[in-house]
Amino acid sequence: MSRFLIYGANGYTGRLIATEALRQDLEPVLAGRNAAALEAMGRELGLKWRAFDLSDPGAVQREFDGFPLVLNCAGPFSETAKPVLDACLAARSHYLDITGEIDVFALCHRHHDAAAERGIVVAPGTGFDVVPTDCVAAQLKARLPDATHLVLAFEAGGGPSPGTAKTSVEGLAKGGRARIDGELATVPLAWKSRTFRRDGEARTAMTIPWGDVYTAYISTGIPNIETYMTVPPATIARVRRLRLLRPLLGLAPVQSWLKRRAGARPGPSADRRERSDCRVWGEARNARGDEAKLEIAAPNGYALTATASVGMVRRLLSAGARGGFYTPSQLMGADYVMTLPGVRRIGD
Incomplete structure (x- = not known):
């Protein structure tokens, strides 16, 4: 299974992640609010795209239906995390994002029980943060x-x-x-x-x-x-x-x-x-x-965000995990960062 959705794909970091996912033979579907930008990006990368905002919860859920995983790259996450997470819970899609915002981590953590009940993973902070x-x-x-x-x-x-x-x-x-x-x-x-x-x-x-x-x-x-x-x-x-x-x-x-x-x-x-x-x-x-x-x-940090996020996407698409909230080290192990390209310990 290689298909997943990137929301905010036409943003700076979303584009880097989409390109890295494609390089690793995954099939991201590009999504966000800007139809013109997404269409141009889709033509450039040879990927499918869809444009929608987050104002209608039911419509967002329908857009997510059928996707095993959604990676939210649309910041500020104080505005986007809740509607995307709510739609993921309704659609039973794993939720990942690249936030570094403390209040967003707290929001996601509060949904641990709901995610566990639905068998989905909620794992914010899949990039350089954190x-x-x-x-x-x-x-x-x-x-x-x-x-x-x-x-x-x-x-x-x-x-x-x-x-x-x-x-x-x-x-x-x-x-x-x-x-x-x-x-x-x-x-x-x-x-x-x-x-x-x-x-x-x-x-x-x-x-x-x-x-x-x-x-x-x-x-x-x-x-x-x-x-x-x-x-x-x-x-x-x-x-x-x-x-x-x-x-x-x-x-x-x-x-x-x-x-x-x-x-x-x-x-x-x-x-x-x-x-x-x-x-x-x-x-x-x-x-x-x-x-x-x-x-x-x-x-x-942006190069690391792309490889770290795609690595976590690959893990969930291929092997899954017990539903609930995870930090990166809980989901991937403490040594995960050392497996990423270009990462090394200093003086150890």
Whole structure:
């Protein structure tokens, strides 16, 4: 069985995933709202397509009927995850997406029982958000089973896609997030800063509301989790100044203006993706102060998203899984990221 549906296929990341799926002899059907873009893409790739929006739940279910799996690539997922997930539950189609949004992970997790009852898998975060970090977290848990604190960090080159940029704008209004004593907590933007070392050179980093503050807790049970992204010191200072503007950042007109500006920038070119890469750091610590650390190198995050997502699609189409909610490491195993092209451990 090789047929599945990609919703948001004509977006930046959706196109990369569709191309990778085709390269691996799968048969994605392209879907989304923009009929003209989908028709042109379908002609280019030799794939079937269908155009529909998500406003009518019954109509969306009918579009999904007969597909064993739907991969949602249409962000921001705060807007699309619920209608696509609801339709997948009604159509009994596995639901996957490439989100990194904490609230979307929580939404999907709340549907665990409904998914289990219907025998479908709900597995959000099948790309760079959060496959490498989730797998690193699970590997560290195996090395230090009684860990009480987990730090995850990444450096991603190449720049964001329009969809990722819009999602980041939404995040500014919500503030930072961390897992503290097992509970999700709202913290200030750029709550903490520190350095990580890449090839002997220091990289400054700040805390960000990365999806692992939700998913890594599900995967590992470690009660204290912080997530960092490397940025220049000037960016940390600039983000901290935004704390004063946080009430304004949530206003609808401000959000619309910022999203228009963010969405106007194209995603990284193929050449830029080829020339950029990622690093992921993980640190676990237990109550005695024992530590376990892990660092991995990976290709550009969008290239990894394409191969990681298609790998998870292939797994579910060929072997399936017991219905319910899964994080990437729960579905594919802690070492899954190490099987992806171009991924390697550093100094291990």
